[in-house]
Amino acid sequence: MKILFMGTPQFAVPSLEALLERGYEVAAVVTQPDRPKGRKRELTPSPVKVFATERGLPVLQPEKLRSPEGVAAVSEIAPDVIVTAAYGQILPKSVLALPRLGCINVHGSLLPRYRGGAPIQRSIIDGEKVTGVTLMYMAEGLDTGDMIAKVEVPITDEDTAGTMFEKLSEAGSKLLLEWLPRITDGTAGRTPQIDEESTYAPNLSREDEKLDWSQSSRRIFDRVRGLNPMAGGFTFLDGEVFKVWGCAIPSPSDAELRSEWTEYAPGAVLETGAFGIRVRTGDGSIVLTDVQPAGKKALKAAEFAKGARLAPGKTLG
Numbered sequence: 001m002k003i004l005f006m007g008t009p010q011f012a013v014p015s016l017e018a019l020l021e022r023g024y025e026v027a028a029v030v031t032q033p034d035r036p037k038g039r040k041r042e043l044t045p046s047p048v049k050v051f052a053t054e055r056g057l058p059v060l061q062p063e064k065l066r067s068p069e070g071v072a073a074v075s076e077i078a079p080d081v082i083v084t085a086a087y088g089q090i091l092p093k094s095v096l097a098l099p100r101l102g103c104i105n106v107h108g109s110l111l112p113r114y115r116g117g118a119p120i121q122r123s124i125i126d127g128e129k130v131t132g133v134t135l136m137y138m139a140e141g142l143d144t145g146d147m148i149a150k151v152e153v154p155i156t157d158e159d160t161a162g163t164m165f166e167k168l169s170e171a172g173s174k175l176l177l178e179w180l181p182r183i184t185d186g187t188a189g190r191t192p193q194i195d196e197e198s199t200y201a202p203n204l205s206r207e208d209e210k211l212d213w214s215q216s217s218r219r220i221f222d223r224v225r226g227l228n229p230m231a232g233g234f235t236f237l238d239g240e241v242f243k244v245w246g247c248a249i250p251s252p253s254d255a256e257l258r259s260e261w262t263e264y265a266p267g268a269v270l271e272t273g274a275f276g277i278r279v280r281t282g283d284g285s286i287v288l289t290d291v292q293p294a295g296k297k298a299l300k301a302a303e304f305a306k307g308a309r310l311a312p313g314k315t316l317g
Contacts, residue, residue, distance in 0.1 A: 001025060001080045001081065001101075001184060002025055002027045002077070002081075003019060003024055003025060003026045003027060003079060003080070003081055003082075003083055004026075004027055004028055004029075004074065004079035004081075004083070004099070005019065005029050005030070005048075005083050005084075006084040006087040006091075007029075007031060007084060007085040008031050008047075008048055008086055008087055009046065009047055009048070009086050010047040011085060011165050011168070011169045011172075012047075012048050012086050012087070013047055013048060013051050013169070014169045014170050014173040015083065015106050015173040015176050016029065016048060016051060016052065016085075017173070018173040018176060018177050019083070019176070019177075019180075020055060022177055027058070028057065028058040028060055029048060029049070029057050030060045030061070030062070030065070030074065031052070031059060031060075031087070032046055032088050032089070033061045033063055034049070060073050060074070064089070065089045065091065065092065065095060066090075066092035070095075071092065071095060074098060078098075079098065080099055080100055080101050081099045081100075081102065081103070081104060081183070082095070082098070082099050082102075082104065082138075083104050083105075083106070083176065084104070084105045085106040085169075086106075090140075090142065091103060091138055093140055096138060096139070096140065101184060102138070103137065103138035104135065104136070104137060104138070104148070104176070104183060105135070105138050105143070105145070106133060106135060106172040106173075106175070106176055107119065107133065107134045107135075108120045108131070108168045108169075109123060109132065109133075109201065110133075110150055110152065111134040111136060111143060111150075111193055111198075112143075112144075112193040112194060112197050112199075113197070113198065114131075114199055115142055115198055115199070115200050116142060116201040117201065117202060117203040118201045118203050118204050119131070120161055120164050121161045121204055121227065122201040122226065123164075123226075124159065124161055124164060124222060124226035125208075125222055126222070127219070127222045128155055129155055130152055130153070130155060131152075131153055131155055131164065131168070132150055132151050132168070132171070133151050133153070133168050134148075134150045135147070135148040135150070135172075135175050135179055136148055137190060142200075147191045147192075147193060148179055148183065148188050148189070149178070149179050149188075150175075151174075151175050153168055153171050159225065160229065161225065161228060161229070161230060162228060162229045204227070204231065208227075209231050209232065209233055209234055210233070211223065211233045211234065211317070212317075213235070213279065213280065213281055213282070213316065213317055214281075216281060216283045217281045217282075217283060217284050217285065217286040218249065220233075220247065221249050221286060224244055224247050228246065229245070232244065235267070235316045235317045236316065237293070237294075237316055242291065242316065243291060243292035243298070244290070244291055244292075245291065245298050246289040246301075247276075247286050247287060247289055247290075248287045249286060250278070250284070250285060250286070256284075257270075257284060260312075261280065261285070261312075264280045265280065265315070266281055266282050267279065267315050267317040268280045268313050268314065268315050269311070269314040269315070270312055271312060272301075273302065273305075274302050275302065276289045276300070276301035276302050276305070277291070277302075277304075277310060287301075288301040289301050289302075291304050293308075
């Protein structure tokens, strides 16, 4: 059986590696073109390309898969099945119709919830306690195809988008290996999605990264976790961007505001110390533990506060 694998970020690497370790024939890998990254904007290959190159696999990088050149390149491989994991482009009908066993996707949510490009980040931002992976047949719509199998993965308060990417990518690779033999022999079955139960998880925008201190401490806590380590949440300090990479909700014994703090509006600094920077929120306070001032590296909030002279009442945002 000839497999064409499509994927781009680190999330996809365990699935590709699992296929190779199990002895499946991966004829080629399709991934997004190299993109400029970092301050120097140097062209950087995707994690999938790096891994595939190390394993000696042919790599295709069409700018647009639906272009005549992209479709022709995939058609030339003549795969029996296409396996995708966070590839980053919607497959056109001409590609979906190519493999005799169909196109299979490893999606990082419990469909039909969180269809789209940022299901892992948005599930954390929304405060979900459980997410998972869905193995599905691909269709022309955005993550609308029939489902093959699911596996649930809990989200703890210690998790960030980074840790959940790792957990879900491993869960997805195991789910793929478990069901691929049944997909091959036609016994996997298909469960249509109920569109009325669907929710969407579009890629994150700059506005999604902005912290709203008038929200509850819990909402801010979840947003910061969901943005770590991809972008980080941000606010403003003295008119400059001030990133927040980590925070904590005060324990119940510390949750009540002192009388002198009640006059401050959300976003005001309440106190600083070895614990970090306590900031007023819509329903109490939150402690910033890891921050990044404009033009500098990330550091512990307590370390930053030592030299920043953040007097009570200083406003963020």
